[in-house]
Amino acid sequence: MARIIGGIGSSHVPTIAVAYDKGKQSDPAWAPLFDGYKPVAAWLAEKQADVLVFFYNDHCTTFFFDLYPTFSLGVGEHFPIADEGAGLRDLPPIRGNVDFQAHMAESLVNDEFDIAVFQNKPIDHGCASPLPLLWPHKPDWPGTVVPIAINVLQYPLPTARRCYRLGQAVRRAVESYPEDLKVVVVGTGGLSHQIHGERTGFNNTEWDLKFLELLENDPEALMRMKHADYVRLGGAESVEQIMWLAMRGALGAGPVRKLHQNYYLATTTAMTVVLYEEGEPVAASADKAEPATA
Template identity: 70%
Template sequence: MAKIIGGIGTSHVPTIGLAYDRKRQDDPAWAPLFEGYKPVAAWLEEKQPDLLLFFYNDHANSFFFDCYPTFAIGVSPEFDMADEGAGKRPLPGILGHAALARHVTDCLVNEEFDMAVFQDRPLDHGCNSPLGLMWPHEPAWPGAILPIAINVLQYPLPTAKRCYKLGQAVRRAVESFPEDLKVVIVGTGGLSHQIHGERTGFNDVEWDEEFLRLFVEEPQALAAMTHADLVRRGGAESVEVIMWMAMRGALTEQIACIHQNHYLATTTNMAVAIYEQVEGSGPPPSPPKARSNEQLAGIEEIDGTYAFDVEHSVKALNLNRFFWRHREPAFRELVVRDLDAAFGELRLSEEERDLVRRQDWLGLVQYGVSFFVLEKFARVQKMSNLQVYAKMRGETLEDFLKTRRVPESA
């Protein structure tokens, strides 16, 4: 069974990664920061976790304000690092854990957290800035990541209490995953800083010290704070400490801080801390689940019905994208003119190409294609939805229409 073995709180200031890439670890201006991460790296080396579950935020690098989710979970088998305008950092991609991600997604949605689910979106400095200081990564990272993005950019933000409850739900989800995994929870952001308006450059180190104390001793007091409270005490952008609150919720009720460091150089009080759990200080572990999504119990008994779930979405992502791109006139033209070139552009497997060539509508759905992208392909093939329905039933259109109440409405 999966087990949470501790937590890490860390700032994610982009200049941390920049200083690391420029090998400024021994620079007097940066040494106090990098020294603070050495115990974290040593702790992770000792504990050997299989996975880091990251609560972070995306800084408009993979998400934009045309669709900016409150909570989003990454389910890809692998994640790349984002180009934030100056080229990608010299870091390798990192593995995801698709099975655990699916399980956590199912559990959270069943606990009424409305998670957006994302694939093929790179991770920005919200994840990768501190990650390189904590985990060795040449030639590859020693484990996997499960990223959960939290909106801290565009109000309304989730409350500190809601993030705390999200962490508690994540704990229940992780503990109910039947595979043996050692998981560390990471919460990123802060501490005090403001980087916009006339108050730019605001810091309050005394508040940061108080926050770190309350985080261990009285998390409920922090969970009760409003966003305005957090902004007043720590600066406008320090509200991102709600992501630390998600990490805190995923730990036991009592925790011990075994390492803590914070360093204020220019605009942000950059902090890192390690938290170990006091066993027995919370509810008993959640029992493992044979089925992650209880809402689908019994669906396999419904003949001719196929649930499009996260597992199928991950498996058939490129194939679904092939059909989805039929919204684009240029891609539609390419499909008609050179189908193999369109296949190559989407990196479809031979099995997937065969399903498309044969127009095996039922086989495509069974493989993991959503009908609502498949119908776009039908348009290019000059087929109506009714014709596709008939094909999936193994009938002619005429026979299918005979089963309808008003066949002449077709």
């Protein structure tokens, strides 16, 4: 059967994509970020993951406020990468496994998640920004993606606990699929940032690191938090952190082993990547880069 072999938490800041496309991987302001993804990419290559299930949010690219589903799953052989104003990216379309995606959709609905399904829609930076830092893409991606979009833009939002339970349901869907697939779940967004209003540019490194500690060791504490708590501690847009709980829920109820963590405050967003496997904790391969500005 298919099985989940690990989980990744990642920021999806659009400037990551811009810097990547402009070849700034060795730029002093960006190298601490890009270097932080290398151990994760190496782990994915070593494990030969077949599928990445992405929990992300659409930034009014595929959906708009006149019809914005709480949860939506993409089904299709290919998904174009959206042009969000900087031109088309030099990346192949994201690949999909229709049989697996359709199984996921059916399993989630039968598990009482009333999930929407989309086809032939572009995928924006919520998924596409970190993707080439995780997987090589020439001549094509090495595996397929299941895009699961979560509404963190238009209230009412799903609760942190509901996102965790979505992850649990995704795990059940994966484990009920008969083909032998190695699946990695990816939660994206955040961490602390606010890009509008009086607190524009707000960050909270202390809270970011506390969030990562709780995500690993006490997700129940994060599930008890209200949206207002996330906004107060991390800024308005940091409510995206609830999507990391979907990834954590998919890893199961037992302990997780943090293999790598990199934290870098280079722009208005605290950019982070963390890698987990199931099992007893061990020391991570990295902790954090010093906060900086770029």
